[in-house]
Amino acid sequence: MKAFATLLDRLTYTPSRNGKLTLMRNYFRATPDPDRGFALAALTDGLPISFPLRRVLADIGESRFDPELFRLSRHDVGDTAETVALIWPVTQAGADAPRLSDVVAAVSAAGRGGHAALLTQWLDRLDATGRWALLKFLSGAPRVGVSARLAKQAVADAFGQGVDDIEELWHGLAPPYLQLFDWLEQKSERPSMSATPIFRPLMLAHALEDAEWAGLDLQDFAAEWKWDGIRIQAAAKGGVTRLFSRTGDDIGGAFPELLDHFKFDAILDGELLVVRDGAVAPFADLQQRLNRKSVTRAMMVKYPVHVRFYDALEIGGEDLRGLSFTDRRKRLEAWHQEFGPPHSDLSAVLSFDSKDALKLRWEATREEGIEGLMLKRRDSPYLAGRPKGHWYKWKRAALTADCVMLYAQKGAGKRSSFYSDYTFGAWAEKDGVRTLVPVGKAYSGFTDDELAQLDRFVRQNTIERFGPVRSVTPKLVLEVAFDAVQESARHKSGIAMRFPRVSRIRWDKPAAEADTLETLKALISAAR
């Protein structure tokens, strides 16, 4: 527990990806089985236990602590679990801390009434960091700024393997991942995964530059629309269906209607969309269905999901990845003709007479749900990663708006001494008074030199400080590029930008001439 507690503690405060990798790598190398496997499960959101933490903490809190002192303490700390971890009196300093594997075993075996007693005796045997980490662990999802992918990357790095190799095995393994670590430490063969649906690393596209477009011979390429949803891999075998995100996270739980219908023996590549009456809904609708552990009937009706398939990696147990795009496409079409489940269709291959005709058609398209154009080399096999020269994506040119910097915040890692995250606003008129309303936040798009200039501007024009945030005199115009504008009830401005970044610093432009909220709102439909 001590090593795990130290790891979680350091991870929460380490902003940089490399720093996190280092900490996890050292942990996985130094910690024995099965504890490291349960730590890996916690970091990948896959702990096989459920513990009614909130209820148990409330029960314990009332009986153990002076309510007035607890209230004052809670006020200083701001978080109940952390308050309990800190306020817990030291009773058995020097006692053996419980091991993660003991905790998992005891929680699995405990009946409903036994939870409070278990937690109490563990807390008695831990120091403050240990108590905090235990509560994080029992909450099921520690949330220490580590994605499942990053944790797997650390395991791969620790033992000199590729992360894609681990991804391929991942969904056939279960905590505490003894088979995995045995293989990584070369104590056993690579585990065999033939009987379960597992994730295959995806083939990704390169962004197409205008110059490259001129050089492409379109005879060699198939064209498809680039759909504005999220990439998904549907893997089904032996009655089990899994839906994987681009990074191999199993997100099927949020889409029971797809799991119900996708009963086939294949691994398919496609786009997850919300589709109503055959029309793709805006990305914001799909967002309503993402990042949920469970979903209500009403959500399923209001935001009906759909998968538009465009490639097949495996059908009927046969690995198709070595075949050309053209051959895989034929197999996909034949399969879908016969077995295509509800909530699915195929992404059409576009026909075009000439390169210019394709370009014209693409530029004229304002259809909902189309984000750009995909070009796929007809004779390319399905290659994991982002190989050069095979698949291209051609995104619609970004939209831009001139906005005014309002707040700045320090960045993380190498940027921790720079004000590098900017909140910017647009003009809105209310009762005849023009004010700047925050419309978005950007932290990329500028060069290191420009960052230094922006940082200087922030320091010289600070009005107020709130912790790491500064408000600045609203006089610097930033040209902000973004992919789309969406309606948003969560933002005060009523809009949200997709992927905003700083495209130019307009030192020359007076703030009064920046764009208005009205103009931005008009883009909600125009972008489509």
Place this chain on the structure above:
Amino acid sequence: MPVQPPFESWLRPDGSGLYCVPGDFHIDPHAAVPRAVITHGHSDHARPGHGAVLATADTLEIMKLRLGQGAGDSLQPLDYGEALKVRDVTVRLVPAGHILGSAQVVIEYQGQRAVISGDYKRHADPTCEAYELVPCDLFITEATFGLPIYRHEPDTGEVAKLIASLKDFPERTHQVGVYGLGKCQRLIALLRQAGFDRPVYLHGALRSMTDYYLARGFALGPVPSVSDTKEKLAGEIVLSPPSALGDRWSRRFADPLAGFASGWMRIRGRVRQRGVELPLIISDHCDWPELLQTIAETGAREVWVTHGREDALVHEVSKMGVKARALALVGREDEAE
């Protein structure tokens, strides 16, 4: 037994701070006064501009370093334990264990004894004299960490964390924020105790105070100035004032990793707010159990709380059957611990 006057009749807060009526002096006043007794050299206790100042020799030297002419018109040193008659009262200074020179002020008047703790801690500290318990009738205590969530873990463990991080990240400069008087020198001494013998680099603002500790004979090992090297100091420890963390000054270092040595680092929200990667919970104040232990051990029948988390401490001390009240003295900045 003769009737004893209530404490408030001879010791009470006025517009400038805590005032001793029969001795005609203030203790740690926040405004300039004619006569002051100063517990220790931190800026929220030792203010400039007083007339006569009574304190330990170390505190007076520290005040001269910090305030120059402002240290006071006439400075009178008093050794620990030595009794001094001041008008109708007797004054003694007793080690408080907070920083070099820090003292509790013991005042005796008409058979009653009041102890003003100043800032204090019970935890051992290689850079100052250990706290000395003085039984008393009235104990006037600070309460910077006066909540049960504040329990300082052993400082050896915190220093081990810093040394372990140097192993994890040998390519990064470990820049640790410390307050310049006390914490800085204590951390260096703790590093030396832990066997760390590399140089510990100092920001210019920490120079003069550290030199004073060196002149007083504390073995702090090599403590060069950052300004004397052109190196990026990867894998080295650099100490700086907290305000220099994540500041432009730190850009000279190799991918600086920000640490901060303070009792406040126990609270995660505060660590995040400061953008600290390596929090070190090292405090020069009592934690909650030490506050309660000290109050009980003094045997005081009345306790006054000067600054910090007064509400909680008054609440708990009242439960112990001891009369307690909050003084709410202005001008204390123990947020800056």
